[in-house]
Amino acid sequence: MLQFFALETFKEISFDYKLRLRYAISNYGRLVSYTDEPKNGRLVKGSILDGYRVFRFKIRDADNNIKNKQYFFYRLVANYFIPKTSDT
Numbered sequence: 001m002l003q004f005f006a007l008e009t010f011k012e013i014s015f016d017y018k019l020r021l022r023y024a025i026s027n028y029g030r031l032v033s034y035t036d037e038p039k040n041g042r043l044v045k046g047s048i049l050d051g052y053r054v055f056r057f058k059i060r061d062a063d064n065n066i067k068n069k070q071y072f073f074y075r076l077v078a079n080y081f082i083p084k085t086s087d088t
Helices: 073-081
Strands: 010-012 022-026 031-034 041-044 045-050 052-060 065-074
Touching: 010 041, 022 073, 065 073
Parallel strands: none
Antiparallel strands: 010 022, 022 031, 031 041, 045 052, 052 065
16 A cells, blocks of 8 residues: 655556556655556656666567666656646
8 A cells, every 4th residue: 555645646657659557756756656546556666878767678669679768766757747838
């Protein structure tokens, strides 16, 4: 069971490909994997790359080749919680 911090909110991450589990990032930078609701999920630690926490996974493309994907936690938080002020 996952314990939430005060004022912590989660937003589901949308990917361009199908994954077994669903993932959500919090405004505190915590990543959760879940099937039905984030509160029933598990905390994903990820790994560290150059001092930054990273979420890594593998997918298969249309040619059945395996591709490695990675997302920085700080970028996920920025994309989902900080409003954009310009198009650039």
